[in-house]
Amino acid sequence: MERKHECCFSSPTLIAIAVSLILIAIARILYVLYRSGKPLRPKSPKPVSTLIVLGSGGHTAEMINVLTVxxxxxxSPRFYIAAATDNMSLQKARVLEDSWAHSTGGTGSPAKYMQIYRSREVGQSYxxxxxxxxxxxxxxxxxxxVIRPQVVLCNGPGTCIPLCVIAFLFKVLGIRWSSIFYVESIARVKRLSLSGLLLYKLRIADQFFVQWPQLQKKYPRAHHVGCLM
Structure with missing residues (x-):
């Protein structure tokens, strides 16, 4: 009788390979977390492609104030993203970009505007x-x-979570290094928003900014920048 074809890898070998891959993944994540805490210092003076996440309920107004400084x-180039049902935020971004273009005589890289589907609408069943x-x-x-941003700017809308998580995974996998900057809303005085808490606790945000000193004391890795409104 012919002998059955034996597997090329024995169980101990497969276990060793699995353990090695896990250790490599852990080492890569630790490296990303270590490097993510460093300030953004581009190797060249070239502009960096920037993704700006907008949101309703005052988020866009605060982000516009951040962009003006x-x-x-x-x-540059700048990519604006808002929820698929949020046309007002993108309109405000267009007004800002038009004012910049007018002041510079129309020079510079044109901005692009995109929309993203929400994970859950208000009132939608779980x-x-x-x-x-x-x-x-x-x-x-x-x-x-498509965008492959070098910088991600966000300040709390729920639409920023999947974008930031994917940007973090891209860094771990070596696909693209995107520096994530999160600015907590001025409305958050005593505790972080859910979006902010997730990005802070999971250490996804490279730089985390709050507008109230008591928040910085509660979350010491955050940077207090004062009121931006």
């Missing part, structure tokens, strides 16, 4: 939100592949 020539969440994650993945 940035040296916009350093953050059961049906499973499917929409998976769809939103897939859409966020596609957007991040």
């Amino acid at each position: 940035l040296q916009k020539d350093w953050f 059961l049906t939100s499973i499917g929409t969440t998976l769809f939103a994650i897939a859409h966020a993945l596609w957007l991040m592949i």
Whole structure:
């Protein structure tokens, strides 16, 4: 009788390979976490492609204020993303970009505006939100592949979570290094928002900023920048 074909790898070998891969993954994550805590210091003076996440409920107004104090020539091209049902935020971003273009005589890289599906709409059942969440994650993945930002700016809307998580995973996998800057809303005086808490606790944000000193005392890795409104 012919002998049965034996597997090329024995069980101990497979276990050793699995353990090695796990250790490599852990080492890579620790390296990303270590490097992510460093300030953004580009190797060249070239502008960096920037993804700006907008949101309703005052988030966009605060983000516009943040953008007005940035040296916009350093953050270019700019990609604005808002929820699929939030046309007002993108309109405000267009007004800001138009004012910049007018002041510079129309020079500079044109901004691009995109929309992303929400994981869950207000009032939507948790059961049906499973499917929409998976769809939103897939859409966020596609957007991040297309944009490939070097910098991500966000300040709390729920739409920033899948984008930031994917940006972090891209860093771990070596696909793209995106520096994530999170600015907590001025409305958060005593505790972080859910988005902020997730990005802070999971150490996804490279730089985390709060607008109230008591928040900085409660979350010591955050940077107090004062009121931006």
